[in-house]
Structures are given as C-alpha cells and as structure tokens.
Amino acid sequence: MRRPRQGTAALNVILLLYLVVFYAPSLVSSISVSTPAELHASKGDTVTLSCTFTSTSRPTSKMTVDWSYRPQSGGPPLTFFHFSSRAFLPPDGQFAGRIRWEGTPARGQASISLINATLNDNGTYTCSVRNPPDVHGSPTSYTVLTVTPKAASIHFSDVAVLLAFVLLPSTIVTLILIARILCPKKKHNQSKAYRSPIEVTEGEENGVHPPPKEKKASCCDLYMMDSEDEEGYYELKKRPPTDEGYAESQC
Structure with a gap:
C-alpha cells in the first residue's frame, strides 16, 4: 500500500520541476x-x-x-x-x-x-x-x-503695418472733421454783415435813405489837412446838426 503513494509523490516532484524550468x-x-x-x-x-x-x-x-x-x-x-x-x-x-x-x-x-x-x-x-x-x-x-499644418499667426510687424496704413489715416480724418464742426468758418461770420442789393432796410421803401454815418477824422487825416481846411473842419463841427429831410419838406 505504501509503494503507490511513494510513486505518486515522485511524479508530483517531477511535474513541479518541469513547471519551474519551462515557465x-x-x-x-x-x-x-x-x-x-x-x-x-x-x-x-x-x-x-x-x-x-x-x-x-x-x-x-x-x-x-x-x-x-x-x-x-x-x-x-x-x-x-x-x-x-x-x-x-x-x-x-x-x-x-x-x-x-x-x-x-x-x-x-x-x-x-x-x-x-x-x-x-x-x-x-x-x-x-x-x-x-x-x-x-x-x-x-x-x-x-x-x-x-501650423495655424497662421499675427506677428507684431503685421500689427504695426495695420496701424500705420489703416487706423492712423482714419484717426486723422476723424480729427479734421471734428475740428471743422467745432470751429466756425470766418465766411459764416462775414455773411451776417453782407447784405444783398435787393434787400431793403426799414425806411428805404419810401425813397428815404438814412444819412450816411459820419466818419470821424483820424489823427492821420488831420495831419494831412491844410491850415484853411482845418479851420473849416472845426467850424462845421461847431454848427448844430440839421435834418436835410426836414428842410426839404419846408420848401
């Protein structure tokens, strides 16, 4: 009965060595x-x-x-x-x-x-x-x-060119337009003093023209006058003003 057990044990040892060697x-x-x-x-x-x-x-x-x-x-x-x-x-x-x-x-x-x-x-x-x-x-x-492929990228030089050729001119044009709007033209002011020949002021409708404004003599004008003319000028200044239109109506 013991011999079969010893044979089985020996077989198990052989199988174990086989597994160790190959695996x-x-x-x-x-x-x-x-x-x-x-x-x-x-x-x-x-x-x-x-x-x-x-x-x-x-x-x-x-x-x-x-x-x-x-x-x-x-x-x-x-x-x-x-x-x-x-x-x-x-x-x-x-x-x-x-x-x-x-x-x-x-x-x-x-x-x-x-x-x-x-x-x-x-x-x-x-x-x-x-x-x-x-x-x-x-x-x-x-x-x-x-x-x-590498995606396109914008470099600093490209941005500088864009600013120089697009944004800068548009900024200058905008500033010029703003300046023309805020600052009035000289012709606009002068047009108020200019009057058309067909325009009629008050009093001119009846043929009565207002007397021209007397121009004051300047120092330069007095200097260029002769002595006789200068005396006549001062005599005219001393006379009281007369209304030419009123004198014509009395005749």
Missing part, C-alpha cells in the same frame, strides 16, 4: 515597453517620441533599442534608429539629421526626438527594447503620429 523564465524574466497611443504636432515642431520600459534585469551593454516607421499610406515598417551601447542615427533617408537620442537606459528611458516635423512624417512609430535575459513579455509598443 519560470516567462513569469520572472520579462520586459514591458510602453508608448503613448497617439501624438499630435504642428508642422515644424520638435516631437518627442516617448518610450519607457521596465525590466527584471539591470540594463547592460547587451540591451538594444530599435525605432521603426510605417507610413500612413501603408507598407512595411522601416527601422531608422538603433541603440546598442551608443546611438546609431540614420545616415540618409527621410529622417537623416532630424533624430536626437533622448534615452537613459538606466532609468528605463528609450525616447527619441523628431526635429522639424513634416506632413510626410505621419504614420506609426514602433519602439522595441531587448534586454537579455529578459526576452519575454511585451518588448514592443506603437505610437501613431499626426502632423498638421
């Missing part, structure tokens, strides 16, 4: 890579393609990072960046001179920067990290980048 690496030695699902940028911007990873093993010189790109129109992915102890930037092609390594493997960073983004950069970017002996888990992650 322990997948449960312990694994790596996980994560990236944002979507990224949006404007034309000409510098875009950071973020990629982080976690590993049960400390990163060593055997760790590698690969970035690949698949256009939005489709097609096979193209690897344009590789890291193994140092960064290998793309020497030619679409991304030549526009990739910058931003990663720090000791901190779980495997990011890169895309300089001067263009509309042709739209597509799917894949980050792959390998850190032996961590060969299981999720070593890759994907990011969809969408680049749009």
Whole structure:
C-alpha cells in the first residue's frame, strides 16, 4: 500500500520541476515597453517620441533599442534608429539629421526626438527594447503620429503695418472733421454783415435813405489837412446838426 503513494509523490516532484524550468523564465524574466497611443504636432515642431520600459534585469551593454516607421499610406515598417551601447542615427533617408537620442537606459528611458516635423512624417512609430535575459513579455509598443499644418499667426510687424496704413489715416480724418464742426468758418461770420442789393432796410421803401454815418477824422487825416481846411473842419463841427429831410419838406 505504501509503494503507490511513494510513486505518486515522485511524479508530483517531477511535474513541479518541469513547471519551474519551462515557465519560470516567462513569469520572472520579462520586459514591458510602453508608448503613448497617439501624438499630435504642428508642422515644424520638435516631437518627442516617448518610450519607457521596465525590466527584471539591470540594463547592460547587451540591451538594444530599435525605432521603426510605417507610413500612413501603408507598407512595411522601416527601422531608422538603433541603440546598442551608443546611438546609431540614420545616415540618409527621410529622417537623416532630424533624430536626437533622448534615452537613459538606466532609468528605463528609450525616447527619441523628431526635429522639424513634416506632413510626410505621419504614420506609426514602433519602439522595441531587448534586454537579455529578459526576452519575454511585451518588448514592443506603437505610437501613431499626426502632423498638421501650423495655424497662421499675427506677428507684431503685421500689427504695426495695420496701424500705420489703416487706423492712423482714419484717426486723422476723424480729427479734421471734428475740428471743422467745432470751429466756425470766418465766411459764416462775414455773411451776417453782407447784405444783398435787393434787400431793403426799414425806411428805404419810401425813397428815404438814412444819412450816411459820419466818419470821424483820424489823427492821420488831420495831419494831412491844410491850415484853411482845418479851420473849416472845426467850424462845421461847431454848427448844430440839421435834418436835410426836414428842410426839404419846408420848401
């Protein structure tokens, strides 16, 4: 009765060792890579393609990072960046001179920067990290980048030109109109003293004209008179005024 029990125990030990040998690496030695699902940028911007990873093993010189790109129109992915102890930037092609390594493997960073983004950069970017002996888990992650045209913006120079050619002339015209309304014209004042030839004043309807106003002699006029004229002038001043119209009516 004891032999069957001993055989069963031995079988259980064998099964346990089998599970440890074949499944322990997948449960312990694994790596996980994560990236944002979507990224949006404007034309000409510098875009950071973020990629982080976690590993049960400390990163060593055997760790590698690969970035690949698949256009939005489709097609096979193209690897344009590789890291193994140092960064290998793309020497030619679409991304030549526009990739910058931003990663720090000791901190779980495997990011890169895309300089001067263009509309042709739209597509799917894949980050792959390998850190032996961590060969299981999720070593890759994907990011969809969408680049749009940059919105038009008004610069200070444009505002200055607008003020100089539009607002300034309109302000001057407005001030001139206000000045003409508030300040009366000289002709308007002179028109009150001017009288049309057909206008008739009171007393002129019956043919009677008012005597002209006597003009007072100025100092200059007295200076230009002769002595005899000057005596006659003073005699006229001494005489009492007579009404010529009344004298005519007595005759």
